[in-house]
Amino acid sequence: MLEIKNLHANVNGKEILKGIDLTVEAGTVHAIMGPNGSGKSTLSYVLAGREGYEVTQGSVTYKGRDLLAMNVDERAAAGVFLAFQYPIEIPGVTTMTFLKTALNAQRKARGEDELDAPRFLKLVREKSKPLNVSDDMLKRALNVGFSGGEKKRAEILQMALLEPSLAILDETDSGLDIDALKVVAEGVNSLRSPERAMIVITHYQRLLDHIVPDVVHVLSKGRIVRTGGKELAGELERTGYAEFAA
Amino acid sequence: MTDAARNFIETYERERAALPGAGLAWLAACRADALKAFAEAGLPHRRLEDWRYTDLARALEKATLSPAPQPQGAVALPDAAARPSIAAFHGIDRHVAVFVNGRLQSDLALELPHGVTLVPLAEALGEPWVRQLVETKVATQAGNVIALNTALMRDGLGLHVARGVKLDKPLHLIFLATDDGASHVRVLVRLEEGAEATIFETHVDAGARSYFVDQVTDVSLAEGATLAHVKIQDEGAEAIHLASLTAVLGAAAKLSSFSLTLGAKLSRSQSFVTFKGEGGEAHVNGATALAGSQHGDHFCMMDHAVPQCASSTLFKTVLDGASTGVFQGNVMVRPDAQKADGRQMSNALLLSRDASMNAKPELEIYADDVQCAHGSTIGELNRDAIFFLRARGIDEHTARQLLISAFLDESFETVPHEAAREDLRALAAGWFERHQEKTS
Numbered sequence: 001m002l003e004i005k006n007l008h009a010n011v012n013g014k015e016i017l018k019g020i021d022l023t024v025e026a027g028t029v030h031a032i033m034g035p036n037g038s039g040k041s042t043l044s045y046v047l048a049g050r051e052g053y054e055v056t057q058g059s060v061t062y063k064g065r066d067l068l069a070m071n072v073d074e075r076a077a078a079g080v081f082l083a084f085q086y087p088i089e090i091p092g093v094t095t096m097t098f099l100k101t102a103l104n105a106q107r108k109a110r111g112e113d114e115l116d117a118p119r120f121l122k123l124v125r126e127k128s129k130p131l132n133v134s135d136d137m138l139k140r141a142l143n144v145g146f147s148g149g150e151k152k153r154a155e156i157l158q159m160a161l162l163e164p165s166l167a168i169l170d171e172t173d174s175g176l177d178i179d180a181l182k183v184v185a186e187g188v189n190s191l192r193s194p195e196r197a198m199i200v201i202t203h204y205q206r207l208l209d210h211i212v213p214d215v216v217h218v219l220s221k222g223r224i225v226r227t228g229g230k231e232l233a234g235e236l237e238r239t240g241y242a243e244f245a246a
Numbered sequence: 247m248t249d250a251a252r253n254f255i256e257t258y259e260r261e262r263a264a265l266p267g268a269g270l271a272w273l274a275a276c277r278a279d280a281l282k283a284f285a286e287a288g289l290p291h292r293r294l295e296d297w298r299y300t301d302l303a304r305a306l307e308k309a310t311l312s313p314a315p316q317p318q319g320a321v322a323l324p325d326a327a328a329r330p331s332i333a334a335f336h337g338i339d340r341h342v343a344v345f346v347n348g349r350l351q352s353d354l355a356l357e358l359p360h361g362v363t364l365v366p367l368a369e370a371l372g373e374p375w376v377r378q379l380v381e382t383k384v385a386t387q388a389g390n391v392i393a394l395n396t397a398l399m400r401d402g403l404g405l406h407v408a409r410g411v412k413l414d415k416p417l418h419l420i421f422l423a424t425d426d427g428a429s430h431v432r433v434l435v436r437l438e439e440g441a442e443a444t445i446f447e448t449h450v451d452a453g454a455r456s457y458f459v460d461q462v463t464d465v466s467l468a469e470g471a472t473l474a475h476v477k478i479q480d481e482g483a484e485a486i487h488l489a490s491l492t493a494v495l496g497a498a499a500k501l502s503s504f505s506l507t508l509g510a511k512l513s514r515s516q517s518f519v520t521f522k523g524e525g526g527e528a529h530v531n532g533a534t535a536l537a538g539s540q541h542g543d544h545f546c547m548m549d550h551a552v553p554q555c556a557s558s559t560l561f562k563t564v565l566d567g568a569s570t571g572v573f574q575g576n577v578m579v580r581p582d583a584q585k586a587d588g589r590q591m592s593n594a595l596l597l598s599r600d601a602s603m604n605a606k607p608e609l610e611i612y613a614d615d616v617q618c619a620h621g622s623t624i625g626e627l628n629r630d631a632i633f634f635l636r637a638r639g640i641d642e643h644t645a646r647q648l649l650i651s652a653f654l655d656e657s658f659e660t661v662p663h664e665a666a667r668e669d670l671r672a673l674a675a676g677w678f679e680r681h682q683e684k685t686s
Contacts (some may be wrong), residue, residue, distance in 0.1 A: 076639035092652025
């Protein structure tokens with residue numbers, strides 16, 4: 001699904017990623033853990049194609065295509081989804097309008113027909129229910145005045161609706177209390193499938209108790225310094241990142 | 247004195263005997279006073295505080311200022327695909343009156359409810375309520391160029407709605423320009439106690455190039471009367487559009503005025519609202535989208551002369567190319583106007599490095615128990631928001647359009663007529679589409 005080779009990237013002229021190698025197969029969930037400043041969020045933004053994140057070396061192949069040659073919305077339409085650590089507020093655009101525009105833009109880019117209002121509404125209701133996303137939330141401007149939990153639930157709803165092949169969850173647990181975390185984790189787990197890969201980026205083990213990964217990587221100073229099974233997360237929780245810190 | 251000012255004075259000298267209401271002594275005196283006031287003040291220039299950002303005198307130097315002619319033959323309407331403004335409000339059941347080159351073309355034989363009087367300006371000038379509306383204002387109207395209109399007003403109409411009567415459908419005034427020249431239009435509106443009316447206005451060019459529209463709308467609302475006013479200004483690329491709205495509100499009267507500004511090389515839209523009775527409410531709002539070297543100025547004066555009145559002003563401005571936007575607002579709360587509620591906001595979105603916005607919201611408060619707030623923002627499209635939308639598969643063009651529409655939408659929300667609101671939204675979205683085609 002995804003093959004990252006010797007990836008180097010700069011932000012504001014400073015090298016943050018210093019040679020990442022990572023292969024993610026369909027049907028697997030990879031966790032990337034690491035201390036603050038290790039490059040976790042940078043990796044997620046590079047994969048999504050954000051401006052200001054300059055790749056200086058290496059390659060990223062997604063489903064056999066050169067991901068780095070695709071622009072942001074092409075990547076999304078091709079099935080790459082980034083759940084933001086800090087979802088952006090979009091005043092004046094209701095969540096419903098946004099969801100419909102996004103879904104239909106992706107369908108159009110893939111050569112599928114656009115969903116009409118009734119079909120779309122039915123689909124949104126169906127996907128919203130397990131995530132406790134109310135009609136009221138759908139009518140409000142996207143993320144504006146949403147609580148931390150609402151923002152993250154809205155992100156997972158977008159993911160459920162857009163059905164990406166590769167989902168990158170950037171610190172999805174930040175700002176969540178335990179109940180909200182469970183709702184979000186259940187939402188993510190229900191999307192696990194043999195055709196879909198996930199990269200879960202997190203600082204803490206807590207999230208990984210609920211979204212159990214197949215592989216855990218430790219990112220430090222822009223490199224993956226250790227890779228192991230799900231038990232590695234527990235080990236890090238006990239020992240901390242001291243041995244990997246700067 | 248500028249050539250343009252001299253030109254207007256000569257027009258007056260030459261044509262005053264032929265102007266409507268020429269036989270009325272009060273009017274002749276009024277026009278003469280107005281002309282004198284105009285001649286003394288001259289055309290506004292940027293050394294005047296109220297005209298700091300808009301040089302009307304200079305803009306008029308190059309305009310064709312001889313009186314715009316009575317149109318000859320049938321008017322060829324612009325293609326609605328190219329100028330969608332021409333089709334705005336057409337889906338709404340309404341009364342229509344058409345002006346071409348500032349001359350009324352409709353016979354006004356409309357099926358109006360009992361108690362509603364709609365007459366051409368020449369006839370309206372014979373009404374006592376019109377005299378009161380026009381005559382009392384001349385002294386203060388030199389600096390804001392309304393005096394020029396009073397001296398030269400050539401056509402227009404008067405709408406009178408009797409006590410407790412509701413104008414059954416919106417009255418849609420369509421102003422088309424087929425020939426170059428100056429037009430001076432006066433619209434006079436009096437709503438008696440508890441009366442209600444909605445007025446739509448559309449201004450579109452239909453063949454004219456260099457022309458000057460000078461329109462004054464005087465509104466007088468008696469106790470509990472309600473007027474909704476929705477205007478689309480989509481004049482031609484070389485046009486100069488000057489519109490003034492004066493409104494006097496009696497107790498518990500309500501005025502809502504909205505203007506969508508898309509056209510003209512230079513436009514100035516000024517509103518002067520005075521509260522004369524307690525419990526009045528006035529909302530003057532607008533949305534503006536300009537490009538190229540267009541210049542759009544909104545000037546709004548809210549005069550809280552009595553207690554317990556509420557006013558709000560919200561202007562949203564989108565500027566591309568090297569266009570210029572202006573917002574000047576003043577909320578005056580006089581010593582007796584306790585419990586006044588005054589709000590004023592200007593938000594501008596600059597789509598280009600060469601666009602510029604001038605905002606000057608002012609509060610002048612002489613009472614101590616009031617609630618007033620004002621603010622102004624000038625910004626760019628949020629790059630993070632564009633990235634977020636694109637990361638969900640929305641292409642950049644659509645993302646920008648979505649954000650621009652969202653930016654303007656808050657102002658459209660203030661339009662009380664739902665179908666009109668939808669037409670305005672569609673026009674704004676269409677502006678972006680057409681505009682992008684032009685630039686890309």
